[in-house]
Amino acid sequence: MNPAGLDEALVAAAKDGSTDAFSRLVERHQQAVRAFLRRTCGDWAQADDLAQETFLAAWSRIGRLQAGASVRAWLCGIGYNKHLTALRGAARSRVREASWEAERPPAPAGMAEDRLALEAAMADLPPDQRACVALCLAADFSHAEAAEALGLPLGTVKSHVSRGRARLLQALGGGDA
Structure with a gap:
């Protein structure tokens, strides 16, 4: 059977609900569709995602394919x-992000340096202490919630938070406040 005839037979079976026939159509044409999308997008990962979306849409629209039409086309x-x-979605996202950036108040001077210093100070804490500080001071967990999340005794979490806070203040040049 010639390729066009095989496609017609597979399309007819897929229109009757045969997932095996549609699967064969995907096998026959996925390489061409992916190659086309990779050339069009210039981004292989996005092209693969779009190819997946293409075949999902094709399955739901197989009944609309005209008899004798090129399946590949x-x-x-x-x-x-x-x-x-x-592309339209990405353009809308860029416009939203630009608008948000334009409306956002300027960051106070030195904020980036403070953030880097805090990250460096956090990295110097022992792992358990860092986790307790991150949950209780940064994520607003209660000591009990942090203890449950980390599987540590409540007293250990409290001492880790206290010691960690003190080490951070010392590293960042703050007092005992």
Whole structure:
């Protein structure tokens, strides 16, 4: 059977609900669709994601495929529309992010340096102490919640938080406040 005839037979079976036939169509055309999308997108990971979306959409739209139409061309058309939709979504995201950045108040001077100093000081804490400080001081966990999350005794969490806070204040040049 010639390739076009095989595609027609597989499409007819897929229209009747055969997942095996549709699976064979995917096997026959996925390499071409992925290659097309990789060239179009320039991003292999995104192209693979779009190819997955293409075949999902094709399964739900198989009944709309005209008799005698090229399956490969139809799939590439769906893929191209998925690509255009992704481009529009990325453009909208960039506009939203630019708008948010424009409206955001400027960061106080020295904030980046303070953040780096805090990260360095946190990295110097022992792992259990760092975890307790991160949960109780940064994530607003209660000592009991942190103890439950970390599987440590409540008293140990309290002492880790106290010692960790003191070490951070000392490392950052703060007092006992």
